[in-house]
Amino acid sequence: MPPSSMPPAYSLPRLRFMTCGAVDDGKSTLMGRLLYECGAIYDDQLDEVRRASGSTSSDGLDLAFVVDGLKIEREQGITIDVAYRYFSTDRRAFLIADAPGHEQYTRNQAAAASQSDIAVVVVSAVDGMRIQTRRHLTIAAMFGVNDIIVAISKMDLAGFSEARFQALAGEMQAFAAQLGIHLVACMPIAARDGDNVTTRSGRMPWYQGPPLLELLEQAKPRQGQEAALRLPVQVTGRMPGGGRVSLGTIASGTIGLGMRVAADPAFPAEVVGLWEAGNAVTSAEAGAAVSVELAPDVDIGRGAVLSAIAAPAQPALQLRARLVWLDPTPLMTGRDYDCQISTQKVGIGISRIEGVVDLDTARPDQNRSEVALNDIAEVLMTLSTPAVAMPFEMEPRFGAFILVDRATRATIAAGIVLDVTRRVADLPWQAIEVTPAARASLLRQSPFVLWFTGLSGAGKSTISGMLDRRLHALGRNTVVLDGDNLRHGLNADLGFSDADRVENMRRVAHAANLMADAGLIVLVSLISPFAAERTRARDVIGSERFVEVFVDASIETCRQRDPKGHYARAASGQLRQFTGVSAVYEPPDAPDIHLHTDTGTPVDMTDEIIAHLRKQGLLAG
Numbered sequence: 001m002p003p004s005s006m007p008p009a010y011s012l013p014r015l016r017f018m019t020c021g022a023v024d025d026g027k028s029t030l031m032g033r034l035l036y037e038c039g040a041i042y043d044d045q046l047d048e049v050r051r052a053s054g055s056t057s058s059d060g061l062d063l064a065f066v067v068d069g070l071k072i073e074r075e076q077g078i079t080i081d082v083a084y085r086y087f088s089t090d091r092r093a094f095l096i097a098d099a100p101g102h103e104q105y106t107r108n109q110a111a112a113a114s115q116s117d118i119a120v121v122v123v124s125a126v127d128g129m130r131i132q133t134r135r136h137l138t139i140a141a142m143f144g145v146n147d148i149i150v151a152i153s154k155m156d157l158a159g160f161s162e163a164r165f166q167a168l169a170g171e172m173q174a175f176a177a178q179l180g181i182h183l184v185a186c187m188p189i190a191a192r193d194g195d196n197v198t199t200r201s202g203r204m205p206w207y208q209g210p211p212l213l214e215l216l217e218q219a220k221p222r223q224g225q226e227a228a229l230r231l232p233v234q235v236t237g238r239m240p241g242g243g244r245v246s247l248g249t250i251a252s253g254t255i256g257l258g259m260r261v262a263a264d265p266a267f268p269a270e271v272v273g274l275w276e277a278g279n280a281v282t283s284a285e286a287g288a289a290v291s292v293e294l295a296p297d298v299d300i301g302r303g304a305v306l307s308a309i310a311a312p313a314q315p316a317l318q319l320r321a322r323l324v325w326l327d328p329t330p331l332m333t334g335r336d337y338d339c340q341i342s343t344q345k346v347g348i349g350i351s352r353i354e355g356v357v358d359l360d361t362a363r364p365d366q367n368r369s370e371v372a373l374n375d376i377a378e379v380l381m382t383l384s385t386p387a388v389a390m391p392f393e394m395e396p397r398f399g400a401f402i403l404v405d406r407a408t409r410a411t412i413a414a415g416i417v418l419d420v421t422r423r424v425a426d427l428p429w430q431a432i433e434v435t436p437a438a439r440a441s442l443l444r445q446s447p448f449v450l451w452f453t454g455l456s457g458a459g460k461s462t463i464s465g466m467l468d469r470r471l472h473a474l475g476r477n478t479v480v481l482d483g484d485n486l487r488h489g490l491n492a493d494l495g496f497s498d499a500d501r502v503e504n505m506r507r508v509a510h511a512a513n514l515m516a517d518a519g520l521i522v523l524v525s526l527i528s529p530f531a532a533e534r535t536r537a538r539d540v541i542g543s544e545r546f547v548e549v550f551v552d553a554s555i556e557t558c559r560q561r562d563p564k565g566h567y568a569r570a571a572s573g574q575l576r577q578f579t580g581v582s583a584v585y586e587p588p589d590a591p592d593i594h595l596h597t598d599t600g601t602p603v604d605m606t607d608e609i610i611a612h613l614r615k616q617g618l619l620a621g
Helices: 027-037 043-053 071-076 103-113 131-142 162-179 212-218 436-443 460-473 498-517 531-541 555-561 566-571 602-615
Strands: 014-020 083-088 093-098 118-124 147-153 182-188 230-238 244-249 254-256 260-262 269-276 283-285 289-295 305-308 316-325 336-341 344-358 363-365 376-387 400-404 411-423 449-453 478-482 521-525 546-552 593-596
Touching: 014 027, 014 103, 014 131, 027 083, 027 093, 027 118, 027 147, 027 212, 103 131, 118 131, 118 162, 118 212, 131 162, 131 316, 131 376, 147 162, 147 212, 162 182, 182 212, 254 269, 269 283, 316 344, 336 376, 336 411, 336 531, 436 498, 449 460, 449 498, 449 531, 460 478, 460 521, 460 546, 460 602, 478 498, 498 521, 498 531, 531 546, 546 602, 593 602
Parallel strands: 014 093, 014 118, 118 147, 147 182, 449 521, 449 546, 478 521, 546 593
Antiparallel strands: 083 093, 230 244, 230 305, 244 289, 254 283, 260 269, 260 305, 269 289, 316 376, 316 411, 336 344, 336 400, 344 363, 344 376, 400 411
């Protein structure tokens, strides 16, 4: 139908649904047929589909091309990106998210699930239920898509066999029960010809249920359970006539003029102006995109969450979560990532892996501890700063998150909050009356941390030891945290896997920070192979008192020195995961001090450090 005769989308009830299933099971063809039958394909789009199909007749159209919009998708006959399409009927407006079936594009399937009310799971009558079908169903359930419609596709290729349909329907029903999701209906279709897509098929009289479109028109959108006002702020700007407004979409509850709200309970304010879609209103409900003016004009920005004074949000510190891992590098406990929850961006660390979901049973396997690409895992996460988070089933906008690698900025995981295990109120910060500045003043020195990094044998321990003696002779109070010594006590329980090295550095950084707070000059001598963890140590300690010292020597020089015999043991196979030989070392790009110990002597290197510290004002006299 022409656009002018389509009902206005904003005046109709809305449903967001996704299609999922294994590659080549017919998802794109089904959605293309649905759009075609509903008159939601414009003439220029239809002309493009005809060209791509190589056919001018309606019978020869390959309707998968309607949603497979990328050239590479058409060439390969697969879906790569999520294809979004709007359409409407007289009863409802829809947004389709057609998700890719290939395992390598699982991240896109997760993206589609995170914003869908219901899932249409497509299973080929020829190929049956496959591992990717299970993965897609598990991800859909994980993101709160609790209602599914199963479409057994390609029934024409299975001879319209009722027995084949019933067998697959039984398998899907059993797996849905394992996941705890509701199977709304299981229906047979032949999307190429439109059987049971928008009208009942005469070729399968044994199926007495409604066609797919009718099921979608009757489906119910999912709803969160949170009733209190939660308004995540996306941006704060100035109005043309003066004053500031905060903009965002209401996640839950209602906001109105005169209401007392706050992002921080210490700074309450009153709503004195409210606009929805540019129009002044007296109140607005969940789902509305609004602009809010407050008095007094408190300072709030992106990431703040406005709540009613009577029902403040309780920021979280620790979460139990389920996530799908999207990075080729396995997940490592102890490593910090950036986490996006609603409009909030916080640092987060994976404290513990509680299990990896077995796709055959849909249950976490607690005996598995490594999370690889496309695995679904349950984890315990600790936030570096408090943030508003809720179980996904209570409020999806505060229960869904993504993790971003700090170095590459790539999205490496997507997940949902299962439970908030610790809130700010559960663990108050104990104030210490004697401040770090007071302790430093008593010792008459500026505390800082010198973080020596480099390969084994490069000279870290030698130079840090010589510097320790020089500083002691100058009357400075110092302490040395040497990596080998720490493994006899604080880090005795850690091995040499990547995850253990990350945890090793995390512990040392916090120990060094406490010692600097006590007023000491701390010399850390640690291989510390990962750039991300050295950045994290700088963040923990504070950039103003963190000095990264790269003790640089070639691997050949380190092998020749081999003061502890490590390289010889590594060469003979006795020492595995040895940095520089069988494990990676990421050299600093821009260290504060770069020492070339291939050519310089320890005395020269120590003099260079002393000169740098004096130049930076960290070492007086």
